[in-house]
Amino acid sequence: MKTKDFALEVKDLSDEGTFTGYGSVSGNVDSYGERVMPGAFAASLAKHSREGTQVLMFWQHNPSEPIGVWEDLAEDKKGLWGKGRLLMDIQRAREVHTLAKNKAIGGLSIGYREIKVTPDGNVRNLDELDLMEISLVSFPANRRARIEAVKSERMEEFARRLRDGDPMPIKEFEDLLRDAGVPKAMAVQIASVGYAKAIRSESEGVKANVMADLRSAVSAFLPNA
Template structure:
């Protein structure tokens, strides 16, 4: 069985132990020269659904250390997207949760068997794989596979506070709004740009001139995304 590791954003793990992110991304050359094709997981996921099973959630690929469950796995346009839940009633689950929140563990790693693949230039394309497990690991590798959001009570509370402050005419500081965007999975550079340009101008009441229309449009789109995450 082969393994591949990917980065995740551990600040997005909820108090309940749930998180949403990507176990793999498509079309990205990894450090060992592999590229995963869209559809590579489709048959394996279909088999799990048919047999009412799921890939395991393990600690560092150790089959004797399950730490949670994958509640939902699917392919989308970016890669293998999954919602996982750490089982906090177990010792290993609680330990993993604490390490994730502390930032001591930063990676996801898939365990799989290659079914179909072929050389492609200097790379090797994985066209079909049998997905066996997805582990939490301390070995980050691919920065493109990130947790993108968590539907947690904490995020919902942050958004409620954000909306209340806007209604009361006391908007949150720019840095606080940037933190909310980051908690929702917005990439750091984009979150900084949206908060420090579009949001900052909006709360100062500056007119929507042509010069700042792109930033304000991005701000409106980000707010719409945050609303959908909290619902």
């Protein structure tokens, strides 16, 4: 069995032990020089459903330390999404819960067997994988997944500062758009025109209208904003 690590967004972890996160992110090359392709888990998830078996949840890939259950697993455009629940009657699960809530750990890692792999230059495309388990681990190795968590935090900071009347500087907002994938010219236009007008407006009525227009423009590129 091979393993591959991704980031867990601990903000989704509830006091009761439920959480959601991505056990795999599709389409990007990770630190192992491998790329999980969209649909790589489709056959495996269908097989688990058909045969009534479960993808297991371990601590650090240790089969002697099951800590919870996966209540739902599905593939979407981003990757392998999961809803999990730590079994809080288990001591290790309670320890993991405390560590995750305090961001002392931050990773999900899949345990799998390779079914179909194709070379793509120096990259190995993982086209089909037999998913066996998803563990909570200390160190996610997929850099993009970690960056996605950071982007989410920055977007939350942007929204909070707008609510508090302390908007971030124009250049910082432009960088936020660029990091989210907005093309440079468009990011400059949004930041230097609409955003700048909003934060410089002296009339609260005008400001509210401009802010509404700004949020609409941003949401077109950042649907989760």
